[in-house]
Amino acid sequence: MSDLLERLRGRGWRMTSQRRVVAEVLDGEHVHLTADEVHVRAAAKLPEISRATVYNTLGELVSLGEVLEVATDGRAKRYDPNAHRPHQHLVCSGCGAIRDVRPQGNPLSDLPAEERYGFTVEAVEVTYRGVCPSCSA
Amino acid sequence: MSDLLERLRGRGWRMTSQRRVVAEVLDGEHVHLTADEVHVRAAAKLPEISRATVYNTLGELVSLGEVLEVATDGRAKRYDPNAHRPHQHLVCSGCGAIRDVRPQGNPLSDLPAEERYGFTVEAVEVTYRGVCPSCSA
DNA sequence: ATCCTACAATGGACAGAGTCCAAGTCAAGA
DNA sequence: TCTTGACTTGGACTCTGTCCATTGTAGGAT
Secondary structure (H helix, E strand, O other): OHHHHHHHHHHHOOOHHHHHHHHHOOOOOOEEEHHHHHHHHHHHHHOOHHHHHHHHHHHHHOOOOOOOOEEOOOOOOOEEEOOOOOEEEEEEOOOOEEEOOOOOOHHHHHHOOOHHOEEEEEEEEEEEEEHHHHHHO | OOOHHHHHHOOOOOOOOHHHHHHHHHOOOOOOEHHHHHHHHHHOOOOOOOHHHOOOOHHHHHOOOOOOOEOOOOOOOOOEOOOOOOEEEEEEEOOOOEEEEOOOOOOHOOOOHHHHOEEEEEEEEEEEEOOOHHHHO
């Protein structure tokens, strides 16, 4: 994660304690926190941090391509720091838990030209839905 | 669409003018309206219809499997009456336009067992993103 | 080490999407 | 036609996110 901080500094990011704790909270594998959850965890380390700052920082991280925004349901967006390894998501219909997964093949090539309606297709997101072990138990 | 009304009646749905206009609004191919758009169009036919009723009715149609809920971005959910033909979505990053598309292959089978983390995988949604002809012109 | 200033943080108001609920209405079976 | 439970209403409320004027501060300049 210090990699991230270094990269950001290299891009001219002004380093503040708020940005640091947000970046720290977003560390790890299979992390998919909502903005509010990020705020709660960040506030545990830096009580004065405001909601607006968390939203601003998350938005910047997304613009910089360091974090992915994931909208798996109609509720709050989730933020996924695993942005440098292409992956898709597996979501539990019961509890909403999310795992990063790597399917085989390339869905982009599965869309034939006659199904593209003249669009320039640039990306594809795949969301698998199912029931996790805890919820099916 | 009268098929739909028949099916619903057969399932014990009480038929009201509100439910009828909502079902009528949700008729056709490549229809992906937000709840609010459904409300506006329904109100054109039945001015007294309330927002709550539109939400209730859409929710019921989704539960009954007659309409799909599509969350293509962080904005309002869209409702897709094309529920009985499996398909995926192609979304324009410019204007948000949505087309129904049918990719080849079956993405479900592209997720190997060791990438399923013990989940019972039941469904998969694929969203292609790109730029539509009007927006790239 | 101190000063400056542009950039960042704050928090409260605001907006959009959706849910909830108590009261009134009505479809459809008896 | 009557009855009743399901349906509708509209307004209050929640949740998620944005905006903005004000205050604070990181980090280069001196």
